[in-house]
Amino acid sequence: MKRIFSLNRHLIERLGFGLLTLMALLTVLPIVGVVIYILAQGAPAVSLEFLTGFPHDGMRAGGILPAIIGTLYLTIGTAVFSVPLGVAAAIYLSEYASDTGLTRLIRIAIINLAGIPSVVYGLFGLGLFVLFLQFGTSILAASLTLSIMTLPVIISTAEESLRAVPQAFRTVSISLGATRWQTIRRIVLKEALPGILTGVILGLERAAGETAPILFTGAAFFLPRLPGSPFDATMALPYHLFVISTQVPEMPIQIQYGTALVLLFFVLGMNLIATVIRSRARAKRQW
Amino acid sequence: MNKIVIENLSLQYSDGTESLRDISMSIRTNAITVLFGPAGGGKSTLLRCLNRLNDLTEVKAVGGQILLDGENILDPGTDTIALRRKVGMVFARPVVLPMSIRQNLTYGLELAGEKRKSRLDEAVERSLKLAAIWEEVKDRLDDPAIALSGGQQQRICLARVLALQPEVILLDEPTSGLDPISTGKVETALQELKKEYTVILVPHSVQQAGRTADYAAFFLQGELVEYNDGKSLFTTPKDKRTEDYITGRFG
Amino acid sequence: MEKTLNWREFIITRAIKASGYSAIVFVALIFFFLLREGLPALVEVPLSTLFSVRWYPIESYFGILPLITGSIIVTIGAALIAVPFGIGTAVFISEIAPRWLREIIKPLVELLGGLPSVVLGFLGILVLSPFLRRFLDLPTGLTAFTGSLLLGGIAVPTVVSIAEDALDAVPRSYREGAWALGATRWQTIWRVTLPAARSGVLTGIMLGIGRAIGETMAVMMVTGNAPVLALTPGSLFSPARTMTATIAAEMGEVANASVHYHVLFFIGMVLFIISLIVNIAASSVVFRSKKRAERVLS
Numbered sequence: 001m002k003r004i005f006s007l008n009r010h011l012i013e014r015l016g017f018g019l020l021t022l023m024a025l026l027t028v029l030p031i032v033g034v035v036i037y038i039l040a041q042g043a044p045a046v047s048l049e050f051l052t053g054f055p056h057d058g059m060r061a062g063g064i065l066p067a068i069i070g071t072l073y074l075t076i077g078t079a080v081f082s083v084p085l086g087v088a089a090a091i092y093l094s095e096y097a098s099d100t101g102l103t104r105l106i107r108i109a110i111i112n113l114a115g116i117p118s119v120v121y122g123l124f125g126l127g128l129f130v131l132f133l134q135f136g137t138s139i140l141a142a143s144l145t146l147s148i149m150t151l152p153v154i155i156s157t158a159e160e161s162l163r164a165v166p167q168a169f170r171t172v173s174i175s176l177g178a179t180r181w182q183t184i185r186r187i188v189l190k191e192a193l194p195g196i197l198t199g200v201i202l203g204l205e206r207a208a209g210e211t212a213p214i215l216f217t218g219a220a221f222f223l224p225r226l227p228g229s230p231f232d233a234t235m236a237l238p239y240h241l242f243v244i245s246t247q248v249p250e251m252p253i254q255i256q257y258g259t260a261l262v263l264l265f266f267v268l269g270m271n272l273i274a275t276v277i278r279s280r281a282r283a284k285r286q287w
Numbered sequence: 288m289n290k291i292v293i294e295n296l297s298l299q300y301s302d303g304t305e306s307l308r309d310i311s312m313s314i315r316t317n318a319i320t321v322l323f324g325p326a327g328g329g330k331s332t333l334l335r336c337l338n339r340l341n342d343l344t345e346v347k348a349v350g351g352q353i354l355l356d357g358e359n360i361l362d363p364g365t366d367t368i369a370l371r372r373k374v375g376m377v378f379a380r381p382v383v384l385p386m387s388i389r390q391n392l393t394y395g396l397e398l399a400g401e402k403r404k405s406r407l408d409e410a411v412e413r414s415l416k417l418a419a420i421w422e423e424v425k426d427r428l429d430d431p432a433i434a435l436s437g438g439q440q441q442r443i444c445l446a447r448v449l450a451l452q453p454e455v456i457l458l459d460e461p462t463s464g465l466d467p468i469s470t471g472k473v474e475t476a477l478q479e480l481k482k483e484y485t486v487i488l489v490p491h492s493v494q495q496a497g498r499t500a501d502y503a504a505f506f507l508q509g510e511l512v513e514y515n516d517g518k519s520l521f522t523t524p525k526d527k528r529t530e531d532y533i534t535g536r537f538g
Numbered sequence: 539m540e541k542t543l544n545w546r547e548f549i550i551t552r553a554i555k556a557s558g559y560s561a562i563v564f565v566a567l568i569f570f571f572l573l574r575e576g577l578p579a580l581v582e583v584p585l586s587t588l589f590s591v592r593w594y595p596i597e598s599y600f601g602i603l604p605l606i607t608g609s610i611i612v613t614i615g616a617a618l619i620a621v622p623f624g625i626g627t628a629v630f631i632s633e634i635a636p637r638w639l640r641e642i643i644k645p646l647v648e649l650l651g652g653l654p655s656v657v658l659g660f661l662g663i664l665v666l667s668p669f670l671r672r673f674l675d676l677p678t679g680l681t682a683f684t685g686s687l688l689l690g691g692i693a694v695p696t697v698v699s700i701a702e703d704a705l706d707a708v709p710r711s712y713r714e715g716a717w718a719l720g721a722t723r724w725q726t727i728w729r730v731t732l733p734a735a736r737s738g739v740l741t742g743i744m745l746g747i748g749r750a751i752g753e754t755m756a757v758m759m760v761t762g763n764a765p766v767l768a769l770t771p772g773s774l775f776s777p778a779r780t781m782t783a784t785i786a787a788e789m790g791e792v793a794n795a796s797v798h799y800h801v802l803f804f805i806g807m808v809l810f811i812i813s814l815i816v817n818i819a820a821s822s823v824v825f826r827s828k829k830r831a832e833r834v835l836s
Binding site for chain 1: 545546547548551553554557558559560562564565568569571572574575622623624627628629630631634635645646647648649650652653654656657658659660661663664665669691694698722723724725727736742745748751752754755757767771782786787788792796802803806809810813814816817818820821822
């Protein structure tokens, strides 16, 4: 009797583990599938001409250069605003703030920023940057919108890396006559840099792939030339993919897959760089 | 000659518990003054007052003053940066900064604005020699300091303080994590150092207190129980509690 | 020299402190602009119209109920997928998988979190919806369910990473205690580890659902965009339209400061408030459990 009981228990365990394994596989395999599928379908479309040419024939032929350049501009623009602000905010939280009500309010605000739907950021960008500040539908407005959306990712990863730097380094530095800022700049930031960089790249990766926040703030359906100033609208890879897969009839399928592949390459490339920085820093770390 | 005069110093933690109670003592130059007693007696807290390192933690002075060369360092207008260059500190756990040996040594000087390479090199060699570690590291000054042994690291920490040419050196149980040989080297270095500096040491044992003290102060629960020259205090303590502690009846 | 240094330090410190408050400023600014542009809708559109079942802006029908039910049904569908798969994967990673497998699965799940939603929407149109149409024999593959499937995938990484952190934080001694009492690993997972990680898992679920409600592009591309009231489970398999998709699809074409424009901002305001509630609830679960842990430890 007891034997049967324990047999049952182990049978249940085996079945349960099998089920969980299956679920994990069902979660993970489609991801691999997506990447491989886009790679296989998109690779034939990608050529030098595709990467460096302008679209023509109503975007049904030619290249996607303006979208690639546009995404680069937007990513750089986002970095220009969000990195200094995000890292400074992280420094404040890790090095200056004490556990007061205000600090808790800041943390709640960061959590909420991270949870606001991307399309709501788009509305906000439209209201503040495009209309109120009269930047127009522009790279500047779109970059600012993406920056605020990216901010919570950068703040929280940067704060985590700053906090990981041993407290003793700070005490020693201060005891040797360093000011607080000197200590942060020469010791804490230096040690936390790889972690901060990883967070920055992951944040920018998200920004580069976003469509909704730039829909009404800076994305252009089609431009015959590259944007000339931050006040110009721009094409961008994710928006372009959206456009050619839903708005343009009789769009050649290879161009769609090719565009998806380039976008994926952009995003995964950044992801890979972040991973490499993180693992190399871990190996080199002296504490 | 008195380098530091502490007058009626009382300290509290931010939660209101008392840390030091009405301490008054004078610390002489060119001597090793030992602050000892059971844990929690307030020795380290007192030490950290002398270079205002307590500013970083939740401790506040509620009364009294500390005169360094006649000036009250607890005064809010005190230039703490200059004070910390003048009053160096070695911690219980050796903490080398994550950089090369040389950079560890020049860190404080560079912050103070010294850029001349010859001066920096000079300071590196002089202070490493004073800390009795020159011979061991002179050929690998550009290696990461973390690669050294614990005992070597602690002497690097001492040298790092010396490089700033301070006037007072505070040591908070500097040998607590070290083997007897390294401990011996540090203690020998201290005997050399007192010729030029004012040395204040929180020892990690009564034995070390006895070995090193020119002057000794016994702290118990935030109170200075007894303060005398080392020899008298360890051979003929006046207070019963001091006697009990050094003969090992408690603590 | 000393003086200039202090001056610089003073400015830098000020700048850092100001940056620290920026998150509060931005949340307030976002709320302010949503109110500013969204509240006029309440004046311009009678409440009875706003909370009606017909969304047809060209003829001034601004009933947002179909959009709300659309968001709800797509999100429920997504939760039904993301919760079991998310928790299952988290348990698998933290309790069952050998180390090497964990090192493969975790980055892959993170990768899913980083995939642009427009790419998923794109594949949803080209691959998933034709497949579902044939497989389920539907008139169209662009349904709420298609959106739910994609959204489930988008929400899974959030659930997995937070739930896995929580499971990881359960002290090893809890599990060892259960094993010592003769529990199998399976029983330990269900009766000890998961309950101990309860609050973290709950936070993960809430944030995952929050992510699903707010997701825009993938949903807009695959749900068919039909603003019909979705009240029965059957509506899961017909086209729907979410609040987010409505904003994204229509904002580009409205005149500034028109009624339609204000209503879209009003919808954005509703979304903002939903995300505020979800996030504050999720973070207060975390805070509460932390306090309990502190009480136990002290």
